[in-house]
Amino acid sequence: MLGLGISLGYLITNQIPFDPVKLSWSKIQILYIGVYYIALSIPFFFTGMVVAAAFSSLSERAGLIYGADLLGAGTGAISILYIMTVYGPDKSVFFISLIAFSAAFFAGGKRLKALSLILILFTASMMFFNPYFMNLKMSPYKGLQIALRYPGAEHLKTYFSPFSRVDTFKSPAVRYAPGLSLKYLEELPEQVGFSIDGSEMNAITAYSNRASLTFLRYLPSALPYEVFRRNDVLILDPKGGLQSITAKYYGSSNIYKIENNPLLVKVVRKDFDEFSGRIYSGNTWSGLGRSWLKYSDRDFDVIDIPMTGTVPSGSFGISEDYRFTVEAFKEYLSHLKMEGVLSINMFILPPLRTELRILNTAVRAIRDMGVKNRDIEKHFAAIRSLESICILMKKSPFTADDIEAIKKFSKDRRFDLIYYPGIKEDETNIYIRTPLNEYFTMFKNILNPETHEQFINSYIFDIKPVSDENPFFHYYLKLKNIRAIYKTMGGKWQYFIEEGYILPVVFIQVLLLGIVLMILPAVKTPKTRNKVKNKVKNKVEKKENLNLTSGINLLPYFAFLGLGFMFVEVSLVHKMILPLENPSYALATVLTSILISSGAGSLASYKFRKLSSPALTIFISILTISYSILLPSITDIISPCPLPIKAISVFFIFLPLGFLMGIPFPTGLKLLGEKNKPLIPWAWTINGCMSVLAPILTIMLALVTGFKIVLWLGALAYLMAFVFLKQFIKNQLYNAQR
Structure with missing residues (x-):
């Protein structure tokens, strides 16, 4: 049933017409989310039944059962990376079903073996x-x-990796020249479009001859190459390589590229190497740019960060982005030459928020590096076109020659000036006019130390700087301004979906469903009551003392274990994204470490009973707080290492904590089984519901407080578990003495 449930759950959800875009006008989409829960819960329902039955019948061996379960889960967490690489996401689901069918084949009787074999052959043929x-x-x-709905559009190929999907295509919609000046009237060179996960659109531009690349001079992103020294250039996340071609066009001697998506580098090198002018052929690394910089001794004339492929998606606001934290900007600035410039280019997506947070975060970084408040404005300049904006940040103050060159560049291409040191308002908002000239006004308010704080606090969106502890750069929502924001966004809810406000909806739905599941075991039908009465009567006749409510006061213990385990686990996953440079690597590594070590701890508790001490949860709390304090120093030590070494290090770093976290749950089940076995499925249900709620709650809390605080809340949950376990044991001793 588990194997069927896995395949069936996927096939059903694939047919549900849920679309986050429609949430802003179609309320039925919220209902579809609930249908998703039901469909996706099918395999977990059968898994829960199997495990609960095992716990109920063999509660004295709970450590052995729980340990085996966690060891299998940990193995799966790392194996899925390979499976996804080989089969892609859709076929991977059916491959996992094959594993379940194979288990039934080897463990079942003759009839089950025959049925399993049929299902194995059927599933394998489906995959083929x-x-x-x-x-x-x-x-x-x-x-x-x-893009594919345009006449003449052609889908070329789909590529998969554990962390993304890349599609290449040709389409009349592919005309990738962000912010191209209206003065440029010639055709663009041939371009092949690509998308990342179907939404982040970009293009690979043909590098045939220099004449075909004249359009590059008419992009706002050409500003640093036109005005400043450009011998040594670093481009972070070049994607389709437009900025790499720009640097090459302007004659840069050394062009370094750091692309965070290794699949994209592989695709371009394999299928578009000559077409693209070999943009990824040399001086190219995969990973997070700031991590590469941290342990590099190179300084650059230009550090170029193109954001022109970034567009909001259904969970944009709740996605970490370590590229634009205060710590990241400090890293960028420290690797600029004295006259070097940091260039950030992005699409204009009104109302203003991304640009302002970029500017505000950069201001905080340069202030932290010792620049006085009154001098900060001397280090910034910005221009805009119809659809994009270019923000420049210089390590040293902009000179008069720099400013004149920026003004000439903008005037020749009909770009509007937003800011430079000493700018006057009548120099702005000339070619592409906005009613309120808000770009100039807002940049001026942020860069002016006298108006900075007041403007930030009064602005409708949250544009405060973000740090590595709370790296949700794209989360701009101020709760107190929800009504004003709703009105500003044209009375549409789409913005709130992008900001992650689907999370509270999901949380409420899961909470209600969880409450039903947790209460359901306590609801007794007349038939159930008669069974209980007969059972009690038989027990009394046998002179056995049975308290039907005995053990209920231990159930909160399992709830706090579920909360604590997931608060800690999810927070550690997110805190490892920066050192491991990719969410998928962080998820797989941390889950594998925590689950396998927890499984080992559970097995050890079965063999060595002295490990099952109530005080263990206190030690877990102390250890969790210690990790929250020491992790930054630990990650600094391992960050310079190659990715495999870092992953192995992270695996071993969390083994002690995971080992201890695997012990309290089977300990509680064993105690509960000794007192009242029928309550074990209820305890399993409560723990499972809390384990589902906790990850959602982790992100909601981290948006406000940061992951360190969530780790502390996890430690608090383990302390509360200790309180309930201690009270249960105390009551048991008291009852035994009566």
């Missing part, structure tokens, strides 16, 4: 022939689907 209904459906509102 790959019928259309197996393919993962994509929202028709995603950029890829829109």
